[in-house]
Amino acid sequence: MTTIDKTATVPSARSGDDHVGPLLEVRDLHVEFHTRDGVVKAVNGVNYSVDAGETLAVLGESGSGKSVTAQAIMGILDMPPGRIPQGEILFRGQDMLKMSAEERRNIRGRKIAMIFQDALSSLNPVLTVGYQLGEMFRVHQGLSKKDAKAKAIGLMDQVKIPAAAARISDYPHQFSGGMRQRIMIAMALALEPDLIIADEPTTALDVTVQAQVMDLLAELQREYNMGLILITHDLGVVADVADKIAVMYAGRIVETSPVHEIYKAPAHPYTKGLLASIPRLDQKGQELFAIKGLPPNLLHVPSGCAFNPRCTMAQDICRSDIPPLLPVTGTDGTELVGRHSACHFWKETLHG
Amino acid sequence: MPDATKTAPAPEDAEAPLVGPSVDVKAEKARSLWGDAWLELRRNWYFIISAALIVLLLVIAIVPSLFTSASPTVGDLAHHFLGKPELSKVGSPEWLGYDGQGRSVYARVIYGTRASVIVGISVTLLVTVFGGLIGMVAGYFGGWVDALLSGFTNIFLGLPFLLGAMVVLQAFTERTVLVVIFALAFLGWTQIARVTRGAVITVKQADFVQAARALGAGTNRILFRHILPNVLAPVIVVATISLGVYISAEATLSYLGLGLASPTVSWGMDISGGASQIRVAQHILIYPSIMLSITVLAFIMLGEAVRNALDPKTR
Ligand SMILES: Nc1ncnc2c1ncn2[C@@H]1O[C@H](COP(=O)(O)OP(=O)(O)OP(=O)(O)O)[C@@H](O)[C@H]1O
Ligand code: SF4
Ligand SMILES: [Mg+2]
Numbered sequence: 179m180t181t182i183d184k185t186a187t188v189p190s191a192r193s194g195d196d197h198v199g200p201l202l203e204v205r206d207l208h209v210e211f212h213t214r215d216g217v218v219k220a221v222n223g224v225n226y227s228v229d230a231g232e233t234l235a236v237l238g239e240s241g242s243g244k245s246v247t248a249q250a251i252m253g254i255l256d257m258p259p260g261r262i263p264q265g266e267i268l269f270r271g272q273d274m275l276k277m278s279a280e281e282r283r284n285i286r287g288r289k290i291a292m293i294f295q296d297a298l299s300s301l302n303p304v305l306t307v308g309y310q311l312g313e314m315f316r317v318h319q320g321l322s323k324k325d326a327k328a329k330a331i332g333l334m335d336q337v338k339i340p341a342a343a344a345r346i347s348d349y350p351h352q353f354s355g356g357m358r359q360r361i362m363i364a365m366a367l368a369l370e371p372d373l374i375i376a377d378e379p380t381t382a383l384d385v386t387v388q389a390q391v392m393d394l395l396a397e398l399q400r401e402y403n404m405g406l407i408l409i410t411h412d413l414g415v416v417a418d419v420a421d422k423i424a425v426m427y428a429g430r431i432v433e434t435s436p437v438h439e440i441y442k443a444p445a446h447p448y449t450k451g452l453l454a455s456i457p458r459l460d461q462k463g464q465e466l467f468a469i470k471g472l473p474p475n476l477l478h479v480p481s482g483c484a485f486n487p488r489c490t491m492a493q494d495i496c497r498s499d500i501p502p503l504l505p506v507t508g509t510d511g512t513e514l515v516g517r518h519s520a521c522h523f524w525k526e527t528l529h530g
Numbered sequence: 531m532p533d534a535t536k537t538a539p540a541p542e543d544a545e546a547p548l549v550g551p552s553v554d555v556k557a558e559k560a561r562s563l564w565g566d567a568w569l570e571l572r573r574n575w576y577f578i579i580s581a582a583l584i585v586l587l588l589v590i591a592i593v594p595s596l597f598t599s600a601s602p603t604v605g606d607l608a609h610h611f612l613g614k615p616e617l618s619k620v621g622s623p624e625w626l627g628y629d630g631q632g633r634s635v636y637a638r639v640i641y642g643t644r645a646s647v648i649v650g651i652s653v654t655l656l657v658t659v660f661g662g663l664i665g666m667v668a669g670y671f672g673g674w675v676d677a678l679l680s681g682f683t684n685i686f687l688g689l690p691f692l693l694g695a696m697v698v699l700q701a702f703t704e705r706t707v708l709v710v711i712f713a714l715a716f717l718g719w720t721q722i723a724r725v726t727r728g729a730v731i732t733v734k735q736a737d738f739v740q741a742a743r744a745l746g747a748g749t750n751r752i753l754f755r756h757i758l759p760n761v762l763a764p765v766i767v768v769a770t771i772s773l774g775v776y777i778s779a780e781a782t783l784s785y786l787g788l789g790l791a792s793p794t795v796s797w798g799m800d801i802s803g804g805a806s807q808i809r810v811a812q813h814i815l816i817y818p819s820i821m822l823s824i825t826v827l828a829f830i831m832l833g834e835a836v837r838n839a840l841d842p843k844t845r
Pocket of ligand 3: 377
């Protein structure tokens, strides 16, 4: 089924990379928007990293800053009104925030690509999908129209679009939602990037199609050994595909963990609340749990722990001191690898 | 529902025939926005009729002598006014009657086409290119660039179109076709600039522009490949409608004695001349007016057809 010979085109960077450490590392990233009403602090110190071949799921309620973080990584934030007052985004150890616009543009699409939530509006309505897929090869690799088209068809086959050759000249609106998202995936995949950021890639799709698209994404990621940052607010989707999870709240990472451990024992009250709000078969008929209250207004983030107005465990210290994201340990004091929590009472949450 | 295995094509796209994938590149002709628009236009009667009319007008404008042997400027006072139209004599000098100086109205309508069509098309092209460019740059870059260009546009927009054109024309002693084109374009580009700016601002915020950026497209590519095709439709509609406005404006200026002057022949001059004699001889006014209306209509129809053809969703 695959029509492009992958072995010949794997970028040398992937095998002969002299950089040690994670593929992408975000350090203490802050993003704010200067609006008429004041400064919206959308991201307030995000830390996460992802390795080649690894899937990081970023979870959190609407407005928690997941997309803004992703846009900052891609370098597609609207500036102004956006601003990055501090932080680092290291790609293979190099801080992208210090690169020139041209250097960053060369990374986009080639090294890091992005898939958006709504594939219909993410594809240009007046250009055929073949043109848009082929554009990747024409612009970045200087291929001829004919070669680019052949490659575009190969890509469409690869993301399992039936009758690719016949549909290459169709327009985006002529495809179903799932097929469109496959086309977006194909575009992101075209230049075999090292990292893909998928911002709620399946939210706009219905449930059966969601699973197919997620499977496809996971399969291609394995095949190419790419890093994947999967942004979602659906904890259910995450369990099958992610290696690790970062939970965001009010522009901050409040918990990180390898995927399975977090389901068994969350170390942050917010994560606990999220998990409790997943519908479960064995609780059929019972009222669904929901975290009380609303996400904070980012113009006025609560002092101390941003979650304190909604947290059942909140104490005075939570209202005054910001809890740092610290490693957590098991009951016997051994460090739990990859687990961090930003809660003054993580011990009580995790072990209590 | 059977489980979709990982290798089989997902069965969700029921309308797509499940033909095995192939890479037969030559099987289908390459399609593009313009290619598809052209296929669509060829099947559109509005387009065929308007295009035929416009081609005819162009031929008349280029070789008017093909259509009449009479002179538009030399009159025989013997025909003065009294030469009422003889509608059965199609194509003869007396077909549409004579004007006050005994010149063939038919010949004047034919020879007037050139100036009117040249003014209309030239002004439209000039304002579309200039106004469109200003609007695109202002809309895309925003910030101080937009503030500067929009301020500049608004200054011109503040000047009343005809009054402004009159003032500009006063500055020239000789009122040739070029001068009239300049005067109209000088004041006419603001509308296109504003329409383009608005459309670009809307399209710029579309997800697909951000997606194109996220996949590494540069400014030029985003502006000309992604944004431009999406703003063409409203611009084309405004441009073709204003083409008629410019031809009429030339007529109005001539009517006021500020537009083209003899020996140039234009519909505008004849309409203005005919208007003053409307009680005595209506035909002097009517025939150039009909030509003007047909021309304006043909271009508006063309614009509408092109706009529809450029939108894949209406195909
Ligand atoms: N251009 C902008 N100007 C002002 N505020 C913005 C802008 N873009 C984003 N924001 C704000 O930043 C905050 C975080 O938004 P973001 O899109 O990252 O949320 P999210 O976690 O992706 O939510 P969702 O799950 O709904 O996609 C929001 O409160 C939003 O209002
Ligand atoms: S720090 Fe306090 S308010 Fe914040 S989550 Fe922990 S217990 Fe709740
Ligand atoms: Mg989002």
